[in-house]
Amino acid sequence: MYAPLLANRYLTSRIIPFIAVAAVALCVALVIVVVSVMSGFLEMVRASGKTMTGDVVISRPITGMPYYQELIKEIEALPEAAAASPIVETFGLLQMQYGTGDGGKQIEMVEVWGIDPASLDRVADYSRKLYWSKPADAALAAMSPDDPLRNPFYHRDADGMRLATADGRPGLVLGIEISPFNRRGRDGAYRTSQAPGAPQDADYFMPNAGKVILTLVPVSEGGSLGGERKRDFTVVNEFQSGLFQIDANRILVSLPVAQEMLRLDAAPMVSRTEFDEDGRPKVIGESPSRATTIVVRARPGVDPVTLRDAVRGAYARFHERISLDKTLPVNPPFPDLVSIETWEERLSDFIGPVEKERELMRTLFSIVYIVCAGLVLAIFWSIVQEKTRDIGILRAVGASRTGVLWIFLRYGLLIGIVGSAIGVLLAWAIIARINDIHTLLGTAAPGWLRVAAWVATAGMLALTVRGTLRASALHVVLWGFGTAAMAVVSAVLLQHEGFLVWDPSVYYFSRIPDSLDWHTAWTTMAGGIVFSVIGASIPAARAADTDPVKSLRYE
């Protein structure tokens, strides 16, 4: 019963254990903060990656899937599925004219999605991805005064949903990062800079109906290229998925337009052997329109894997039903030739490296555990050295070696628990306010803080002088270091005009992830405790081996 009493007293009546507690707390907090930010970043990447794709993606590139409307009906009848939307995916060339002449011409290779805005909105909240739209009141209040979105002129939700201008001309929605004249500010808002040679009021591309030319090349079922098809489009909006790769490469047009340009729309089928009375090939039926991709949203509570399996079943049934219907001129592709994946499987090439990066950080920062064990070991070694006589007394009154060992192990355990718990709290406090801290770093220090820092420096200097007058080396050293550190802080504050660590224009997300990764918190806390005990075990074993006679002579 003496072990817990002594462990508690050693912890509460001395300063040195608090150094150990602080060391453990800082180590634990460091790991949790870094891994939490990385986990939050990964979650933001995952959430952004999922945008526009729903939960499950059915894909048959280039030639597409006929009767996709039937397939969508089959899928939407599934209890696991909430909605489905057809897409035509391809690549094309986008020509953007900024100024006059060839010097103002910009040609980009882009990923083209032909979409049905209404159904895509049900699957992937398309309308919420349109950048030039009316913000919610709360968001409006938080916006910078010069944010263009404050101006109702820029609220172009309807055009984006129509994928056409108000007068019916075909419209196109660009990824927000495609135009090189779009500038993302530190506040995360986009503003348009002037293109060289452009008219003063030119605003590329939003919202003044900038024109672009899209060139697509259809590919036949036999794999041969058809003639290129060019068409003028008016930029009616821009979208922001949150994922740079998508926003810098993808454009959206309406599904019928994409189908028509790629010759995936409905068309008459002709015989190669039969001809009509005019000598032209005889029309024997109609080839149905096609979609290369169908995105599916799961009902709430249904996980993507379950939905994927259900969709695979639905496709097999769809294929069998259509194939057996001899009145239909074409068959859908065999199930094995159609890719049906969850959004995570589809984006694994992108999410995988970020996940690996997080695990790498977690592994590298695990070295902190060894530092933690080393600190506890060093501090406990000194405590055991100092407590040699106490150990001798305990052995003299009948304490066993195991009992002595357990005092210090328990002591280490207590330090581990208290230090790790403080570390978790500290990490939580930092993570919860990380954006405020960041904002604070990003703004110039207020005058009162600069004055206060210099006053504190002067105060510490006075204490150093007092230590010198009293010939106290300890006070001189402690307050001397304090004065030097505070002088550096004061000088930095004087020069500090604000700097951004997390630049939204680099990291793409406007806010630093600020949610604690509780799984990491608990595992790190457990690690902190275990390594504190490991660190304490060697000095504890040394204490247990202490010869009582020798230690009692130590006076």
Next chain:
Amino acid sequence: MTMLLEAEHVKKTYRLGRVDVPVLRGASITVDEGEWVAIVGSSGSGKSTLLHLLGGLDRPDADSGPVRFAGEELNRFGARRENLYRNRDVGFVFQFYHLLPELTVLENAMLPALVGLSRVRWISDRAALRKRAAELLETCGLSHRLGHRPAELSGGERQRVAIARALINKPRVLLADEPTGNLDIHTGGGILDLLAERHAEGLTMVMVTHDAAVAARAQRRVRIVDGRVE
């Protein structure tokens, strides 16, 4: 009278660096139950070493004679019995008190009892143990100091706490190593009076001292010269 403690031609050699230093060269002593024996001798004669061997704090050389307690050879004790012997059968009082600075007077006095107590028994026996320790400290004149830390006590008070601690488990023998060596004559006299009271109640005592006046309070004196009993 029954013989309680016996050392028979015990030898103890310490190794200092590469040199073997024989401290006890075949010392013998017997202590009867209820007896108060003073071991006297000059500094370095081996009297404290003999006390440590009697108390099971140290073990004699391999070629040494045995140390016996109530007929049992201490050398044959396993670790558990040896701990129990130090906890229950003997009580130690040291020259420099050796109190634990983090514990209060009451807790210091209770320490040997706590060592032998499981958590379950602590819950059931806590009140009784506190009461016994408080009574013991009261007999030592420290009832007003129970919540104090050792650093707040005078030398004499500290030694009284050490005596209370040595007696908390009602040992059969008290081993005292220069119990007044660090105290002035008046305070030392008080400590000896306290020990004499315990002896009068039947406690066996072995006391190491180099002070003839202190040794005179014992019933019997044993002199050690160069590691042997004269």
